[in-house]
Amino acid sequence: MPGHKGVKLHGLEPLDITEIKGADFLFEADGIIAESERLTAEAFGSRLTCYSAEGSSLSIKAALCIVKQYLGRDISVASPRNCHRAFLNGCALLDIDPVWIFPDSERTLLCECAVSPEAVERCLDGQHIDAVYITSPDYLGNIAAVRKIADICHRRGAFLICDNAHGAYLKFAGEGLHPLELGADIVCDSAHKTLPVYTGGAYLHISKTAPEGFDALAKPAMALFGSTSPSYLIMQSLDKCADMLHGELPDMIRNCCERTARVKQLMRRRGIPDISEEPAKITAAAEKIGYDGGELAEMLRGAMIECEYSDPGAVVLMCSPFNTERDFARLEDFFSGLEIRPPLTGADNLLSELRPEKVMSIRRAVFSPAERIAADDASGRIAARTAMSCQPSVAIVMAGERITPEIVKILKKYGILETDVI
Ligand SMILES: Cc1ncc(COP(=O)(O)O)c(C=O)c1O
Structure with missing residues (x-):
């Protein structure tokens, strides 16, 4: 071998x-x-x-x-x-x-x-x-x-x-x-x-x-x-x-963070909210400047910038010491030219109120026989798998919890149209 x-x-x-x-x-x-x-x-x-x-x-x-x-x-x-x-x-x-x-x-x-x-x-x-x-x-x-x-x-x-x-x-x-x-x-x-x-x-x-x-x-x-x-x-x-x-990388990482800080400054000056507390990550709060995150991600793609992640509220960009000065300049050009629109309303706070009922342990749920059904038919059933719209995110329903009509609504909002139930 x-x-x-x-x-x-x-x-x-x-x-x-x-x-x-x-x-x-x-x-x-x-x-x-x-x-x-x-x-x-x-x-x-x-x-x-x-x-x-x-x-x-x-x-x-x-x-x-x-x-x-x-x-x-x-x-x-x-x-x-x-x-x-x-x-x-x-x-x-x-x-x-x-x-x-x-x-x-x-x-x-x-x-x-x-x-x-x-x-x-x-x-x-x-x-x-x-x-x-x-x-x-x-x-x-x-x-x-x-x-x-x-x-x-x-x-x-x-x-x-x-x-x-x-x-x-x-x-x-x-x-x-x-x-x-x-x-x-x-x-x-x-x-x-x-x-x-x-x-x-x-x-x-x-x-x-x-x-x-x-x-x-x-x-x-x-x-x-x-x-x-x-x-x-x-x-x-x-x-x-x-x-x-043990060599040059720590300095390269610090330089990358400094360079990212300059992009963050430019965003601040232009009123583009960056909600990331990390020094090498930029998270543009898309909704707050009038964009759906998916739309902003597409616009970035059009400018030859691939984001790490986007959802309706946010677009995440990860910088590393191996990004070039040209990459950073391109990002600055993008944010300099971005039209700021009035904020979108109807922000996602559906998850904060959610307290699903636990019916059984995760272990019992994931090892139980399960079937995949339409989310529309899932109300009242017990989730066999945890449903998330991306990894990692706040779970909409964990394995072993009961699916309610409210949960069905949120699953559908995040494009989860089928779900595994016990
Ligand atoms: C917060 C978090 N934890 C753990 C993991 C799993 O890490 P890995 O992909 O290195 O197995 C990920 C992967 O995306 C993650 O985002």
Whole structure:
């Protein structure tokens, strides 16, 4: 193995090796992979960093598994409802029935993180919780009050797991931005989203202040959910990135953030609201300047700019050190020439009021026989799968919850015309 024998067909085959002598084993690393992971841990200031060749999707399941095994019993985990599908899959596989922290803001955008320390505190005061799981930054670039949330968790004996899939670069963008620096116990970073790493490359970080017992559980937890054939291409890319993080990359990231700040300034001057708190992400609140997000995304595309994401309310643009000055100039030209229109009304706040009835656990729901039916016929039925309009966003209905006429209305508003029910 591999069958291609290193012959160039697609192009990268010569680099696509397997566990040959000297290449080390990802899940039992004691050679070059372990050394590379140590280099990365040093760059991030973690006590332990494990590589994932299967994204944060793998790291997130492993993080939940570590807490469950460390405590040696069933665990209670609280989370806002904007979690990624990987968390829900982890809950189903590990038999965790999450306690939902509902947003306390009036307006809930589809992808907003909307979790306040007060809401976390209320949740933890009301019941025993072993771990709180938050997503920060969220897709729109909102950054949660991680330090405050971590303090609240730790005062009540709960661990904090942070899905920082979008924020690996934050460690190098400035002081005190990465969740590891702010008290999170376990952090999952998708290196591939914001660092120069092949798609699929990610980290599982264990913080220096987390229980030492977590360390020995980390690799077995990754192995429990991971493939026995992790891609060496992805691992080599993570390794290259480790070298760069000890070299020129932090400066390049800071320069990128400075350049992005100039675009953000121009937008401010022109009255184009940018709701992202991240230094390398721009989120234009399209509705507020009179555009549907999809329309604005098309206009950007016409100007040779491809956004990361758009929904009716927002358009997300992600910048990286590998964007060129020409890219930034093009973006500035676009925003300089954009006509500002009166705001659109009827903003999406349908989700903020929603408190669906839970009928059964996520695990029971996802392993039950299910059928796909038209959303129009789903009222009164129990959802077999979680319905979201994008990943990650606030779920419209979670697996195991009852679908109501109000939920049907929201599903249809987001173009979900069929749904799986038990
Ligand atoms: C917030 C969040 N968490 C986790 C994931 C999963 O990460 P990955 O694609 O690296 O498996 C994503 C992917 O989009 C995400 O947006």
